């Protein structure tokens with residue numbers, strides 16, 4: 181780390197500006213994993229991680245609602261280099277503890293600056309550096325860094341506030357309205373009537389966790405979602421453990437098994453969606469019995485895999501419904517009333533507390549104001565190189581993981597790419613790398629970041645215009661296909677004309 185004079189303020193009151201080779205944004209699972217790979221693969225690079233929050237964890241620190249857990253298995257949501265030794269579906273505490281071990285075992289804590297919210301990042305072609313302006317969230321003090329390379333691990337949604345639609349009459353409701361992303365510490369659920377609006381993974385994990393305590397919980401959904409049901413255990417891992425196989429072997433073997441099975445499942449979803457649909461729904465009927473209206477409440481009208489399929493360990497959501505402590509209403513909201521929610525069907529649901537498990541606000545690149553040589557940068561005007569880099573944006577990579585496989589699989593792959601790229605630049609003596617469309621790409625159609633026919637979660641559909649564009653060639657899109665990318669990303673030719681070095 182070097183300390184330089186801030187070029188902008190050098191003539192008045194010079195402030196120390198810290199310089200690092202690499203600046204990592206965010207100390208979530210991507211930022212910590214990326215830092216690990218950097219220390220292993222490029223030990224000579226100086227780096228810092230800037231993080232708004234007061235600790236590491238990202239998603240797993242922000243979300244504090246009861247029952248918060250992964251819906252991916254931790255063998256693949258965990259890093260490839262650190263064995264996961266617990267049950268596959270993990271609580272946020274278990275995930276944070278795993279990340280804490282990675283930080284401690286690899287001496288990463290000294291590289292992290294918490295309570296630093298980055299507000300601006302400005303590239304200068306004169307110096308080939310990013311200048312990053314952050315604010316200390318505790319003191320309000322501005323602080324400035326320079327870096328050769330930005331490694332964006334800020335996730336994809338705004339941590340400060342979740343997405344709550346506006347419904348008429350919300351101000352009239354006498355009870356409390358809560359978003360799971362800001363779960364209040366003081367909320368009393370005992371003997372309360374609770375409505376949870378939403379049918380995604382958050383609603384599905386929250387409801388069984390609170391149903392025992394509440395008088396009743398109603399899951400209110402506009403339309404049904406797919407769920408998978410299973411035991412929170414992996415038989416193969418248990419057998420290998422009985423055989424006293426080493427944990428790092430178990431981790432690798434179980435990862436391979438899970439990835440093999442997920443690939444097969446994805447192929448089946450595409451090849452025989454109706455059969456897969458039948459199988460998923462029959463798992464629910466098996467718990468709720470033939471008299472339950474599974475057709476109305478748990479039969480989605482889209483193909484499996486178009487949205488993430490939440491895993492319900494030990495069928496706890498459905499057991500809650502079967503016990504009568506929870507129920508599902510499939511209807512539309514007309515308006516909020518003093519005592520609850522009036523539905524379009526005319527039925528009124530009573531509630532003391534309404535939880536809006538209605539999703540995220542998409543946040544492209546951390547709400548940071550980017551500029552290049554003084555010109556504001558709108559990522560919506562760029563084209564993505566494999567969902568990692570952006571045309572016209574030098575020395576910057578975004579870790580945007582997978583939705584249909586564990587996010588972190590891509591963190592590991594992108595990290596290998598960044599380290600290889602940094603090594604390549606060093607060998608070439610290049611200070612700058614910027615993706616550019618090649619001659620053969622100039623007539624390429626420019627499409628939205630994701631194909632809505634293929635994957636269409638609400639937070640993406642609401643803000644697609646903010647995201648970079650996609651082309652129709654593998655180089656110019658985030659395919660969301662781990663099974664192709666595990667071979668494609670390591671094979672990227674860094675001397676391809678899509679990379680312009682200076």
Ligand SMILES: Cc1cc2nc3c(=O)[nH]c(=O)nc-3n(C[C@H](O)[C@H](O)[C@H](O)COP(=O)(O)OP(=O)(O)OC[C@H]3O[C@@H](n4cnc5c(N)ncnc54)[C@H](O)[C@@H]3O)c2cc1C
Nearest residue numbers: 206208209210232238239250251252298334335546586587
């Ligand atoms: C409840 C929930 C459950 C999920 N479960 C799964 C799952 O089981 N499997 C799966 O694959 N995915 C899951 N996801 C998706 C999940 O968000 C990702 O898998 C993963 O945790 C993202 O990690 P990340 O480090 O990339 O980003 P995040 O976890 O979002 O962390 C980003 C960090 O960057 C920081 N940051 C952002 N902007 C700035 C800034 N301007 N300055 C400084 N710091 C900044 C944030 O404070 C945050 O700490 C889940 C998401 C949620 C909300």
